[in-house]
Amino acid sequence: MNKPMSRQATLLNFYKAMQDALGPSSWWPGDTPFEVCLGAILTQNTNWSNVEKALTRLKDENLLDPEKIFCLDLPTLSELIKPAGYFRVKGQRILNFLSFLKDSADFRLELLAKQPLDELRTNLLTVKGIGPETADSMLLYAFSKPSFVVDSYTARICNRHSLTPEDIDYEELRGFFMDVLPRDVELYNEYHALLVRTGKNWCLKREGKCRTCPLQPFS
DNA sequence: CACCAGGCAAGTA
DNA sequence: TACTTGCATGGT
Numbered sequence: 001m002n003k004p005m006s007r008q009a010t011l012l013n014f015y016k017a018m019q020d021a022l023g024p025s026s027w028w029p030g031d032t033p034f035e036v037c038l039g040a041i042l043t044q045n046t047n048w049s050n051v052e053k054a055l056t057r058l059k060d061e062n063l064l065d066p067e068k069i070f071c072l073d074l075p076t077l078s079e080l081i082k083p084a085g086y087f088r089v090k091g092q093r094i095l096n097f098l099s100f101l102k103d104s105a106d107f108r109l110e111l112l113a114k115q116p117l118d119e120l121r122t123n124l125l126t127v128k129g130i131g132p133e134t135a136d137s138m139l140l141y142a143f144s145k146p147s148f149v150v151d152s153y154t155a156r157i158c159n160r161h162s163l164t165p166e167d168i169d170y171e172e173l174r175g176f177f178m179d180v181l182p183r184d185v186e187l188y189n190e191y192h193a194l195l196v197r198t199g200k201n202w203c204l205k206r207e208g209k210c211r212t213c214p215l216q217p218f219s
Numbered sequence: 220c221a222c223c224a225g226g227c228a229a230g231t232a
Numbered sequence: 233t234a235c236t237t238g239c240a241t242g243g244t
Contacts, residue, residue, distance in 0.1 A: 027225095044226040050242055051225085085241035089227080131227050151225060196225055 007180045010163065014215055015187075018194035021214030025193030028141035030055075033109045035064055036142035040134045041093050042084040053083035066107040070098040093129025100127045109142070117145040132170045140192070146183040149192040150174050153199025157215065160203070 030036040078091035105111035124135040139147035202213035
């Protein structure tokens with residue numbers, strides 16, 4: 001008789017299986033924390049390849065600087081980030097974030113990073129256009145704080161392995177991982193990346209390519 | 220042609 | 233609270 005695995009053992013087994021199958025993810029792409037923050041907004045409901053186009057355009061204009069972008073008006077900024085889609089709302093969201101950055105840290109990300117995780121998360125969530133996933137992406141990948149990032153892939157994979165209910169909400173799913181796993185930045189970083197890569201390649205549909213999925217068996 | 224992508228806010232009932 | 237809709241480009 002096999003004893004049921006603890007939730008922690010299950011999650012760590014998943015991690016190892018994905019790591020063995022897929023190798024390192026090298027997330028999050030970006031040369032600076034500020035670029036990571038911009039990417040976090042730009043990638044909302046958007047393929048990363050389109051985000052790269054937008055970031056490249058900003059980079060080519062030498063605009064990867066908070067104060068420089070804050071000086072742009074919305075139409076100009078929107079036009080620059082057009083390839084990322086939703087360019088008007090995302091332009092406004094970036095300006096909202098920069099307004100927050102200016103008011104709370106004089107445009108200095110390294111000052112913002114001094115805030116404790118929970119406090120910074122709460123503050124980020126007050127910005128219009130920064131929801132929980134964007135906030136956690138910034139916290140983890142730009143500010144190196146152990147805030148687990150969950151997304152629709154995470155929910156789908158967990159649900160299909162009967163780890164969590166189908167209708168679990170964002171905060172509960174994040175809590176599930178953070179209660180079970182050690183609070184480690186590198187672990188959270190790679191775990192989220194591996195879940196997204198796994199979800200993209202194998203878990204879009206139940207009848208998809210799950211025969212070769214690193215997470216087996218699907219129950 | 221349809222569907223998806225590393226979401227979020229605002230409106231409705 | 234629970235659901236719906238708008239936002240928009242580019243790849244498959």
